[in-house]
Amino acid sequence: MWKDKHSYSFPTSIRFGPGVIDELPTYLIESGHKRPMIVTDPQLVKLPFFNELIEKLKNKNLNPLVFNRLDSNPKKKNVLDGKVHYLESASDSIVGIGGGASMDVARAIALWAHHDRDLFEFDDAIGGDRHVVERIPLLICVPTTSGTGSEVGRSCVISDDDTHEKKVLFSPRLMAKQVFADPELTLALPPHITAATGMDALTHNLEAYVAKGLHPICDAIAKEGLLLISNSLHGAVNSPTIENRSKMMMASLMGATAFQKGLGVVHSLSHALSTKFDIHHGLANAIMLEHGIEFNWEVSKEKYNKIAKLIGVNDLKKWINDLNLSIGITQTLTELGVQSRDLPILSQIAFNDNCHRLNPRVCTKTDFEKIFQRALGC
Ligand SMILES: [Fe+2]
Numbered sequence: 001m002w003k004d005k006h007s008y009s010f011p012t013s014i015r016f017g018p019g020v021i022d023e024l025p026t027y028l029i030e031s032g033h034k035r036p037m038i039v040t041d042p043q044l045v046k047l048p049f050f051n052e053l054i055e056k057l058k059n060k061n062l063n064p065l066v067f068n069r070l071d072s073n074p075k076k077k078n079v080l081d082g083k084v085h086y087l088e089s090a091s092d093s094i095v096g097i098g099g100g101a102s103m104d105v106a107r108a109i110a111l112w113a114h115h116d117r118d119l120f121e122f123d124d125a126i127g128g129d130r131h132v133v134e135r136i137p138l139l140i141c142v143p144t145t146s147g148t149g150s151e152v153g154r155s156c157v158i159s160d161d162d163t164h165e166k167k168v169l170f171s172p173r174l175m176a177k178q179v180f181a182d183p184e185l186t187l188a189l190p191p192h193i194t195a196a197t198g199m200d201a202l203t204h205n206l207e208a209y210v211a212k213g214l215h216p217i218c219d220a221i222a223k224e225g226l227l228l229i230s231n232s233l234h235g236a237v238n239s240p241t242i243e244n245r246s247k248m249m250m251a252s253l254m255g256a257t258a259f260q261k262g263l264g265v266v267h268s269l270s271h272a273l274s275t276k277f278d279i280h281h282g283l284a285n286a287i288m289l290e291h292g293i294e295f296n297w298e299v300s301k302e303k304y305n306k307i308a309k310l311i312g313v314n315d316l317k318k319w320i321n322d323l324n325l326s327i328g329i330t331q332t333l334t335e336l337g338v339q340s341r342d343l344p345i346l347s348q349i350a351f352n353d354n355c356h357r358l359n360p361r362v363c364t365k366t367d368f369e370k371i372f373q374r375a376l377g378c
Pocket residue numbers: 148200204267281
């Protein structure tokens with residue numbers, strides 16, 4: 001079953017399965033596009049599959065332009081650079097290929113291509129989506145990691161060039177028109193990236209499941225996503241097969257679909273760590289997840305126990321700790337350079353982050369500081 005191709009539409013149109021990337025040239029031609037701008041990262045362009053894809057596009061008389069000048073935590077200047085290239089090259093569509101950074105920048109270029117306002121006027125925190133009124137180019141997303149799930153999202157996270165503050169740009173019009181989710185593209189991912197991105201997917205599903213609000217559809221998706229991860233993340237890292245990589249790619253899509261319901265404190269904690277210390281988002285989630293569960297325990301105990309029962313363990317926090325160790329995530333915050341003197345600023349950044357607004361338990365700035373203290377062991 002995991003070797004077959006499938007079509008889904010909830011709500012993005014998704015083509016899923018090994019080899020579906022080969023359908024990209026035909027999709028572009030049939031939708032009347034000839035000059036796709038491929039937005040990706042500097043590492044990915046070195047991989048054989050990428051060069052093969054460019055050749056396949058050219059062989060179909062398409063004119064791809066590759067844009068790969070982006071930071072791992074994408075900045076506004078990357079988006080401006082991409083917008084200038086898009087317009088100067090007379091590209092007619094945008095294909096984001098890669099992890100979250102590539103797709104964030106692809107989506108932000110799509111947003112900004114035909115809008116004149118400052119990019120951060122589209123900030124979701126100030127209701128920026130009301131300014132999304134002009135044409136949005138065709139946006140196609142091709143994930144090569146299984147974690148962010150941003151291929152099925154409607155927002156992108158872009159940092160201020162100077163302050164590094166993260167801004168979320170959101171509009172329903174930023175949804176990709178088509179996703180090609182091809183698990184074969186993740187087979188070359190190194191174990192530490194598979195592990196960190198996999199823990200991001202796990203965190204999405206778990207935070208969505210306990211987030212405030214009534215959303216049984218997202219809850220059901222999140223539960224199945226967690227079950228898939230419990231069956232496949234260890235194997236995807238330690239003995240990759242197309243089946244366990246496919247299951248992780250599906251769980252990643254499901255996590256991002258489910259978190260339309262909301263996220264929680266763990267994402268606010270990890271956004272602060274990435275902003276201040278440039279720590280990989282998935283790694284930060286992996287480290288902070290048990291502390292987020294502990295903070296939420298008194299209000300979400302029943303739901304956490306339901307998940308533990310579903311995946312067949314007695315203690316959810318212990319399972320997460322054991323999983324982290326078994327996939328090579330052993331770092332502590334101290335080892336990553338965080339010290340107790342950093343906690344006031346980290347707590348302020350976490351508190352300002354929007355993700356915890358739908359956390360099942362209200363989290364104050366002091367609460368954030370206490371959670372960071374526990375994580376640091378001080
Ligand atoms: Fe995330």
